[in-house]
Amino acid sequence: MIGHSPRAILVVDDHDLLRLGVRALVQALVNHPSEALDVLEAGSLADALAIYGAAQDRIGLVLLDLALPDTEGLSGLKAFHDRHPAARIVVLSGTLDASLARDALAWGASAFLPKSADLREIVNFIRACGLIDVKAAGGSPSVSGTAGKPVPQTPHASVWQQLTPRQTEVLNWVLEGKANKEIAHISNLSEGTVKNHVSTILLLFGMRSRAQLISSLR
Structure with a gap:
């Protein structure tokens, strides 16, 4: 369907637990099947670029880990932004570094979230982007x-x-x-x-x- 609202997010992280955690929290917030939000997953930058390229009309937000097997520093963010400049990207980092955060935001990231933060901060950002209908969200x-x-x-x-x-x-x-x-x-x-x-x-x-x-x- 052309012109429909994005109803998916892409979680890019090589740790299964983080991807599962985001998926579980997103699913827990939605009560009605019509408001379901697809959670797509990738464990590498290459996979993420392929998935986004094939489904970018559906994907409203990308959660991108900086420490992927095929990236170094901000290279993943830069590559993603160069390939898909309109993508809305939230950077996830295991390092709470103010300089790194500033550089990530300068390179087009919508936000910089440390992995040490509560996963609900990530879900909050997903809600803020309009991808979860608050009226249908349970436990919000x-x-x-x-x-x-x-x-x-x-x-x-x-x-x-x-x-x-x-x-x-x-x-x-x-x-x-x-x-x-x-x-x-x-x-x-x-x-x-x-x-x-x-x-x-x-x-x-x-x-x-x-x-x-x-x-x-x-």
């Missing part, structure tokens, strides 16, 4: 704001309820006008992690920029 967290603060009763109230407690904290700091560096200092997170949170929040609210987000929610 309903958050009442930070430290018991009520969810703002605004046209975006349903989106606030999708945020994790940490994302709610980050959003409140953004609305206070704090920069990523300040938020990182306050929350004891790296700037790269804060930037990932902000990117996910922008996607969830359908905003193109931090300024638009602040203007819409204040």
Whole structure:
């Protein structure tokens, strides 16, 4: 069918457990068969490029490990981006390196997520990309704001309820006008992690920029 919405993600990692973990979490979030999200898997860059080339109209997100058998450093991301510049790629890394994260984002990655993070952060990004219908998602967290603060009763109230407690904290700091560096200092997170949170929040609210987000929610 031409023009249909992407209903698949591609998980590229040579560790079976990570691929299985993402698949299990994605499947657990969807209650209705009509909202099923296909999880395609690849254990190498070569396989990933072949799968994406054959099914790119269906694939809305690529989760790409940097440490694949046939890649080194950012070579996999660069090769994927060169071959498929429109692909939305989230980089997964076993190394929490701020410099590496900056380089990955500069090379077109939508986010940089350490493997040490909760897998639900990955699923959160999948939801933010619109690949999981939140109304059909089972077990998705309903958050009442930070430290018991009520969810703002605004046209975006349903989106606030999708945020994790940490994302709610980050959003409140953004609305206070704090920069990523300040938020990182306050929350004891790296700037790269804060930037990932902000990117996910922008996607969830359908905003193109931090300024638009602040203007819409204040």
